[in-house]
Amino acid sequence: MQVGKKIWAIAEGYIPGWSHGPAPVLTSHEAACILNAGDKEANISLTIYFADRPPAGPYRIQVAAERTLHLRFNDLSDPEKIPVETPYSSLLISDVPVVIQFTRLDSRQEANALVTTIAYAE
Amino acid sequence: MQVGKKIWAIAEGYIPGWSHGPAPVLTSHEAACILNAGDKEANISLTIYFADRPPAGPYRIQVAAERTLHLRFNDLSDPEKIPVETPYSSLLISDVPVVIQFTRLDSRQEANALVTTIAYAE
Amino acid sequence: MQVGKKIWAIAEGYIPGWSHGPAPVLTSHEAACILNAGDKEANISLTIYFADRPPAGPYRIQVAAERTLHLRFNDLSDPEKIPVETPYSSLLISDVPVVIQFTRLDSRQEANALVTTIAYAE
Amino acid sequence: MQVGKKIWAIAEGYIPGWSHGPAPVLTSHEAACILNAGDKEANISLTIYFADRPPAGPYRIQVAAERTLHLRFNDLSDPEKIPVETPYSSLLISDVPVVIQFTRLDSRQEANALVTTIAYAE
Numbered sequence: 051m052q053v054g055k056k057i058w059a060i061a062e063g064y065i066p067g068w069s070h071g072p073a074p075v076l077t078s079h080e081a082a083c084i085l086n087a088g089d090k091e092a093n094i095s096l097t098i099y100f101a102d103r104p105p106a107g108p109y110r111i112q113v114a115a116e117r118t119l120h121l122r123f124n125d126l127s128d129p130e131k132i133p134v135e136t137p138y139s140s141l142l143i144s145d146v147p148v149v150i151q152f153t154r155l156d157s158r159q160e161a162n163a164l165v166t167t168i169a170y171a172e
Numbered sequence: 173m174q175v176g177k178k179i180w181a182i183a184e185g186y187i188p189g190w191s192h193g194p195a196p197v198l199t200s201h202e203a204a205c206i207l208n209a210g211d212k213e214a215n216i217s218l219t220i221y222f223a224d225r226p227p228a229g230p231y232r233i234q235v236a237a238e239r240t241l242h243l244r245f246n247d248l249s250d251p252e253k254i255p256v257e258t259p260y261s262s263l264l265i266s267d268v269p270v271v272i273q274f275t276r277l278d279s280r281q282e283a284n285a286l287v288t289t290i291a292y293a294e
Numbered sequence: 295m296q297v298g299k300k301i302w303a304i305a306e307g308y309i310p311g312w313s314h315g316p317a318p319v320l321t322s323h324e325a326a327c328i329l330n331a332g333d334k335e336a337n338i339s340l341t342i343y344f345a346d347r348p349p350a351g352p353y354r355i356q357v358a359a360e361r362t363l364h365l366r367f368n369d370l371s372d373p374e375k376i377p378v379e380t381p382y383s384s385l386l387i388s389d390v391p392v393v394i395q396f397t398r399l400d401s402r403q404e405a406n407a408l409v410t411t412i413a414y415a416e
Numbered sequence: 417m418q419v420g421k422k423i424w425a426i427a428e429g430y431i432p433g434w435s436h437g438p439a440p441v442l443t444s445h446e447a448a449c450i451l452n453a454g455d456k457e458a459n460i461s462l463t464i465y466f467a468d469r470p471p472a473g474p475y476r477i478q479v480a481a482e483r484t485l486h487l488r489f490n491d492l493s494d495p496e497k498i499p500v501e502t503p504y505s506s507l508l509i510s511d512v513p514v515v516i517q518f519t520r521l522d523s524r525q526e527a528n529a530l531v532t533t534i535a536y537a538e
């Protein structure tokens with residue numbers, strides 16, 4: 051079933067610079083969780099915006115039909131790594147409707163802090 | 173009063189693999205909180221999407237008229253249990269308008285981490 | 295400036311049964327933060343929905359023009375208190391447009407857990 | 417690429433009164449993360465609403481084309497500082513479409529608590 055939108059934005063982004071607890075499950079990270087409930091593969095173009103330099107990307111992401119992808123921003127490397135401890139925003143443009151949710155695990159202190167929000171869609 | 177939408181998606185899903193603190197209130201879990209404010213029972217079909225296998229479900233859920241249901245994903249077993257420590261997404265389709273919010277309690281470390289977000293609706 | 299919607303729903307609700315840390319700022323609580331940016335007082339009717347009993351309310355709430363109200367559900371008592379450790383949902387209907395955000399401070403463990411989400415509007 | 421809306425509201429606001437952990441990264445704070453993905457500078461007018469006094473502002477904020485701004489409310493001082501431990505709401509009006517997300521880091525206890533939500537847009 052085709053559900054969602056093609057344009058998604060996440061205004062908040064910040065990969066914590068250190069972690070506390072067993073890796074990799076409790077490593078500080080940010081993720082865009084992408085649901086493609088439709089019957090066609092989703093081809094997504096991701097652009098990263100910064101405070102004081104031109105945008106990075108596009109990063110190319112595929113999500114198969116009827117599958118989900120929990121994309122860790124920490125893992126992106128082509129065309130470049132996203133620096134830690136640096137505020138950024140992300141814009142994702144898909145060729146088919148998808149649903150995107152933002153999550154961060156911050157394990158800089160002894161207790162993990164976890165946030166999530168539905169992204170902005172249009 | 174009839175309020176809400178019939179199609180809801182939660183892109184993020186992950187049941188933590190362990191817990192810390194008194195059970196069951198502080199057991200790590202994920203929940204879809206469903207409000208049916210209308211005067212007809214809601215019949216909801218839930219499908220679970222994974223990264224690398226076909227979807228599970230449909231799971232059948234009822235929410236009585238003018239009632240709320242805090243559905244714990246941990247408790248689902250028919251047609252199959254949802255595996256822990258596995259990323260997933262969920263799609264809920266109701267025959268009457270409802271409002272759905274996503275919540276996770278992660279008590280893997282000494283302090284509990286709690287997240288919530290309104291789900292995506294259309 | 296008039297901004298917002300007249301119908302808001304919060305599907306998730308649960309007042310933790312105990313607290314940890316200095317009261318009242320770190321007392322476990324749930325709040326509906328209501329912004330009335332318009333130039334007329336907002337008269338809001340709040341109904342609370344439960345899993346297994348008829349709804350409670352309506353509770354009557356006023357928010358003055360160009361003011362905000364951080365309404366703690368713990369403080370409601372007329373027509374009845376909201377029980378702790380009991381899942382509920384809330385529906386708020388205003389006579390003028392407002393913006394509503396949901397927040398919970400859970401201080402049951404040594405570290406406080408905080409969640410927030412924009413409510414569902416239509 | 418022009419994405420977003422011109423009117424954004426954040427109903428919840430509260431700058432914690434103390435912090436725990438290394439400053440400034442773990443200082444308690446609230447932020448509005450603003451993405452301007454378009455090719456024109458965004459000029460934003462911010463008004464702060466309180467429970468029992470007239471609104472403060474407008475505060476004037478610029479976000480350059482194709483840049484992001486993680487605006488800390490703690491840092492605002494013109495026309496006046498935002499008091500700590502005081503509930504408030506914020507309304508942001510931009511001359512071009514932007515996307516705004518709300519974040520708070522609460523480090524009053526030993527473990528940091530982090531929340532985020534997409535703001536209300538129209």
